[in-house]
Amino acid sequence: MIALSLAEIAAVVGGDLRLAGSSTADTVVDGVVDTDSRNMVPGSVFVAKPGAETDGHRFVGSALAAGAALAIVEHAVDDEITQIIVPDVIVALADLAREVVARVRAAGDLRIVGITGSNGKTTTKNFLARILADEGETVAPINSYNNEVGAPVTMLRVTYDTRFLVSEFGADAPGSIARLAGLVEPDIAVVLMVGMAHAGGFGGIEATAKAKSELVAAARPEGTAVLNIDDSRVAAMGELARSRGMQVVSFGQSTAADVQAHDLEVTASGTSCIIEAAGQSLPLHLRVLGAHHIGNALAAIAAAGVLGVSASDAIARLETVEIAERWRMQPMGSDRVRIINDAYNASPDSMSAALRTLAQITGPGERTVAVLGAMSELGETAGEEHDRIGLLAVRLNIQRIVVVGPEARRLYISAIGEGSWDSEAIFFPDQDAAFDYLRTELRDGDRVLVKSSNSVGLRHLGDRLGELFS
Incomplete structure (x- = not known):
């Protein structure tokens, strides 16, 4: 962040500045701004975001120990750190971002x-x-x-x-x-x-x-x-x-x-x-x-x-870019067994595109294996969209369709209904069961796609397979 005094930050976010230690209103802060106390370095600003599972206010002490110079909070904390108290830390974070970008743009x-x-x-x-x-x-x-x-x-x-x-x-x-x-x-x-x-x-x-x-x-x-x-x-x-x-x-x-x-x-x-x-x-x-x-x-x-x-x-x-991002069509494994870990996100469009890519890059004598989990946040269309992906996998002649997790079971049933049989399609309730199957089922020449929404977590299964066959 650009250098701003504590008084300037308090004015931007409309908060109550409470000084601690040797800080004064004119003390300048120019470090990292983050909601994660683990990212703090000396001079940083810690934004204590309340959450569904934990509350950032609990980690103000950790942020201070890591060098944070300021905490933006929704209620006063006991830690010996300068703090600005605001009604909503997310609104304050947005206000601060707007002001900083405006100043840089103007300059x-x-x-x-x-x-x-x-x-x-x-x-x-x-x-x-x-x-x-x-x-x-x-x-x-x-x-x-x-x-x-x-x-x-x-x-x-x-x-x-x-x-x-x-x-x-x-x-x-x-x-x-x-x-x-x-x-x-x-x-x-x-x-x-x-x-x-x-x-x-x-x-x-x-x-x-x-x-x-x-x-x-x-x-x-x-x-x-x-x-x-x-x-x-x-x-x-x-x-x-x-x-x-x-x-x-x-x-x-x-x-x-x-x-x-x-x-x-x-x-x-x-x-x-x-x-x-x-x-x-x-x-x-x-x-x-x-x-x-x-x-x-x-x-x-x-x-x-x-x-x-x-x-x-x-x-x-x-042309110098090798991968788009970790867990996005990320090649893993080896030439013997190639794992494509694309399980950071999944939608009907990206699932279809990934399956088509798997079919396109698999050559003669090689086998296509799709390890598929659920697509999240589809609302009322979830059932029919999982049906559609099951049908597509069969029609693309994906030779092993491994479906993981109860939320994706309809995809498996759709593949079976389309004519996938003789263990071509198989269902497992969890990642560990799927891993135990794949570690013995996969063979030289296999090209394996691992695809699901982030919330399903199949990216971790992809990592395990990538390491196993590296």
Whole structure:
């Protein structure tokens, strides 16, 4: 965080400053701001967030021991630490992020990119951050820091030397993206796709589309919307952007896209294609597995182009990226038994894309194995969407379908109903049982996909398999 006095911070968050030790109102703080006491270093600000399982106020002492200079709290704590008492620490965190970004923006040439979409946010964020890092200091979220805590914490990492802030915006309800993006008013709004991920929490896909459009509505009127022309709901957001005076740059595989890809070829070493941008035809070999990541690459190239980075430079930098993120199409194991651990998140769209990738990268004499868990937050559509994935796995001729956990049992039943038999589809109630089966079932030449929503935790099963067959 930029240097601010304790008095300035208290004024920004509208809190009651209570000094401790040798601190005065003029004492300057410029360290990390976080809700996790384990991330504290000398001079940090600890935000004591109450939670469903634990309360951050219990860890103020740990934060102080690690060097925290200030705690933002909702009630006074006994620890000998300077504290600012506020009604709501999450609101205070947002207020502080808004002020810090505004000061940096006013003092220099900070450009802000906001990214949202039902799938692909983190991958696109990582792609764009890699491209922009060679242009100047770039701040981007760690992992999937895209919620009411993660987004402001990321924003607070900017300094007066930062040239680019890449923010990822998730949503757990209508209005979430509007609130988070409204803190910084991005110069560029990137919308990737509207899918069934989290649709249960929004009341359907049209409500999901409206929620994603909040990013375009929150962007600067003189800014740019970077939109996926292949998704009709996203493409329709161009009308909203133009009504606000924004420029629109499209990406996709359509020949109408400003930045487009064609001649896709998917192999076990990645995906190749030809990129058309700014009148140039340029080859791209993306080492990240899966044709669906080409769309994320196109979005990153398009956004970087708005910021003045040539397509050729963007492509050269993208070709250095080996994995999108841990647990996202992450190759593990060995050439003998290749594990693809993609179990950080799962939606019907990403599950389908991962299964198709598994089928595409498996060669003659090799066997496809899909280890699948439940897709969360689908609401009333959960049953039919799990049915659809079971059918797809069979129709793609996935040779072993290993379903884990009671929430995914309907996927298993659907696969059986579609004609998977003779142990081609098998169900296990938990990860340990699945691991015991797979450790003896997997053989040389197997290509194994592990896929589920984050809450199911199959990523840990993927790690165990990756280590076993490394």
